[in-house]
Amino acid sequence: MNTAHMKPLLATFSPGSTHVVGDGFHVRNLFPSNDIGESISPFLLLDYAGPTRYGPRATPRGVGEHPHRGFETVTIVHQGRVAHRDSAGNSGVVGPGDVQWMTAASGVVHEEFHEQRFSEEGGVLQMVQLWVNLPARHKLSPPRYQGIESAQIPRVELAGGAGHARVIAGELGAVRGPAVTFTPINVWDLALAGGSQSEFTLPLGHTAAVVVIEGRASVNGSPALEDARMALLDVDGETVSIAAQLDSKLLLLSGVPLGEPVVSHGPFVMNTGEEIRQAIKDFQSGRMGRLA
Numbered sequence: 127m128n129t130a131h132m133k134p135l136l137a138t139f140s141p142g143s144t145h146v147v148g149d150g151f152h153v154r155n156l157f158p159s160n161d162i163g164e165s166i167s168p169f170l171l172l173d174y175a176g177p178t179r180y181g182p183r184a185t186p187r188g189v190g191e192h193p194h195r196g197f198e199t200v201t202i203v204h205q206g207r208v209a210h211r212d213s214a215g216n217s218g219v220v221g222p223g224d225v226q227w228m229t230a231a232s233g234v235v236h237e238e239f240h241e242q243r244f245s246e247e248g249g250v251l252q253m254v255q256l257w258v259n260l261p262a263r264h265k266l267s268p269p270r271y272q273g274i275e276s277a278q279i280p281r282v283e284l285a286g287g288a289g290h291a292r293v294i295a296g297e298l299g300a301v302r303g304p305a306v307t308f309t310p311i312n313v314w315d316l317a318l319a320g321g322s323q324s325e326f327t328l329p330l331g332h333t334a335a336v337v338v339i340e341g342r343a344s345v346n347g348s349p350a351l352e353d354a355r356m357a358l359l360d361v362d363g364e365t366v367s368i369a370a371q372l373d374s375k376l377l378l379l380s381g382v383p384l385g386e387p388v389v390s391h392g393p394f395v396m397n398t399g400e401e402i403r404q405a406i407k408d409f410q411s412g413r414m415g416r417l418a
């Protein structure tokens with residue numbers, strides 16, 4: 127392993143909280159419950175839901191009507207199917223391998239439920255929801271919805287049969303992911319073979335973290351990390367070296383930090399307290415829309 131340009135390991139984390147979102151998403155939160163703040167900007171939140179087996183039920187579990195403003199929610203489904211509907215008129219089902227990239231920006235009201243047939247049949251739900259902050263100048267842009275199907279996500283085979291990377295956002299070598307983003311970020315879904323060692327090069331100046339979804343892996347010399355553990359790397363350096371001790375699924379995140387104040391209040395993430403008060407007023411007065 128070439129350590130000259132390796133991004134220094136800052137810390138590793140276990141989930142800082144576990145909770146249930148609505149009644150359908152049993153999540154382990156890696157941040158912000160672990161207070162890592164700007165060191166992973168522009169990412170704000172990472173909930174790892176499941177894997178949880180839900181029994182059959184006629185009425186889908188999930189979370190009803192709620193707002194978001196000032197950022198994007200990114201839902202990456204590994205197992206199960208989630209149905210979404212929002213006040214901007216978008217709806218869709220996110221199944222295994224699919225990604226939903228929802229830009230709340232100026233504000234949407236949406237609901238997230240287990241898809242009807244998945245609920246009736248029962249099964250395992252395993253997914254990640256990531257919140258990506260928006261730069262101040264785009265926080266009040268119109269909402270946008272990208273329903274990205276598994277087949278649209280390019281897959282890069284790694285050297286030496288080490289596995290593959292699905293490029294959801296950003297660029298790996300010459301391969302560009304389909305997600306349109308407001309600032310430069312990489313979101314890569316990695317499947318690595320046990321016993322493999324892989325090296326990735328990130329642009330200079332990116333924050334970075336690697337989350338183990340399943341398996342066991344070391345990142346830039348960290349202790350072995352199992353499921354729902356995360357390695358946080360320094361903004362310095364360029365390379366990320368991952369040694370997988372077992373067949374592993376991981377999520378690699380990186381991005382240019384925004385360097386702007388973050389004021390959050392539940393589902394609203396703005397730059398000032400005044401903007402939060404305005405968001406609450408706008409939601410309460412129906413200016414973020416309603417579900418039909």
Ligand code: MN
Nearest residue numbers: 194199236238
């Ligand atoms: Mn939501």
